[in-house]
Amino acid sequence: PVHLGFCRQSKRDVLFRPADVPYFEVPFDSNMNRTKNRPLVRGQISPLHAVSFALACGIPGVALLTLAVNPLTGFLGALNIFLYTCCYTPLKRLSITNTWVGAVVGALPPVMGWTAATGCLGQGALLMGGFLYCWQFPHFNALSWNLREDYSRGGYRMMSVTHPSMCKRVALRHSLGLIGLSTLAPVLDVTTWTFPIISLPINLYISYLAFRFYREGDRGSARKLFFCSLWHLPMLLLLAFTCKKPRRDPEEPPAASLALALQSSLPS
Numbered sequence: 001p002v003h004l005g006f007c008r009q010s011k012r013d014v015l016f017r018p019a020d021v022p023y024f025e026v027p028f029d030s031n032m033n034r035t036k037n038r039p040l041v042r043g044q045i046s047p048l049h050a051v052s053f054a055l056a057c058g059i060p061g062v063a064l065l066t067l068a069v070n071p072l073t074g075f076l077g078a079l080n081i082f083l084y085t086c087c088y089t090p091l092k093r094l095s096i097t098n099t100w101v102g103a104v105v106g107a108l109p110p111v112m113g114w115t116a117a118t119g120c121l122g123q124g125a126l127l128m129g130g131f132l133y134c135w136q137f138p139h140f141n142a143l144s145w146n147l148r149e150d151y152s153r154g155g156y157r158m159m160s161v162t163h164p165s166m167c168k169r170v171a172l173r174h175s176l177g178l179i180g181l182s183t184l185a186p187v188l189d190v191t192t193w194t195f196p197i198i199s200l201p202i203n204l205y206i207s208y209l210a211f212r213f214y215r216e217g218d219r220g221s222a223r224k225l226f227f228c229s230l231w232h233l234p235m236l237l238l239l240a241f242t243c244k245k246p247r248r249d250p251e252e253p254p255a256a257s258l259a260l261a262l263q264s265s266l267p268s
Contacts, residue, residue, distance in 0.1 A: 065112075073115045080108045092156045096163055099140060099170075107133040123188040130181045131236065137174035138210050139229035141167045145213075145222035168214040171225065175210035178236070179203045185240065195243035199236055206232045 058081050066074025084105045091098035107129040114125035144151060144160040145167065151158045159167035182199045185191040209228050213221040 069116045070119050073112050076108055076112045076115060080105055094157060096157055096159045099159060103133045103136040106136050124190040127185055127188055127190050134174040134177040134181060135233050138171040138206060138225055141171040142213060142222045142226035146219050168217055172210040172214040175207040189245055191240055191243040191245055195240055199239045202232055202235055
């Protein structure tokens, strides 16, 4: 029941954000090539329909998490919706800090997966959240680099538009952070020591591509880093699951907590 309730809400949350956010961004999305064909921008659905659908997904979804899973997971789900809608979305036109807030939003789903399985915030929850937080900077900064003109036309304040040097530095810094977090995993008793060893090649590779992006800053290096990030995250999480620490005591949180957290980590 816990897994079913969590998966149902995950789907509702995924549906809530695409339905709700474009409502606030229609005037700006119409200026961008990548968003000008969204249903709201083209008038295929009305703003009332979009908001109604978002509420129909968000409110029952949080209630389902709270009642069918546990209150902590329900709170995190509500917090994530609030951060995305009320903080991240308006910040995109105000400050480059939107990327850091967006990284927190992206890091919360695996934390929710862990709390759904265990009912508490353990070290593994923070580790899984840390992986997603760090990964999003090389992923998004590389993506936004080749869309700078588009974001500029839309009036969005992204690092790639207003602080290009910082954009490259931050991507490199957080790529290296993935190595540190992988090393921390066995220290926190989440995985065996095999994990930091076998994950080192893919972590070094994404860090190498991030360094090339930092040094060259061209479309080619950004594209390579972005496409690497697409397979790097699933591979890293698969390795973490493969090397999960075996349970030593029946009272310890079930191994399913790591599996559910990893499932929640994968981009939808």
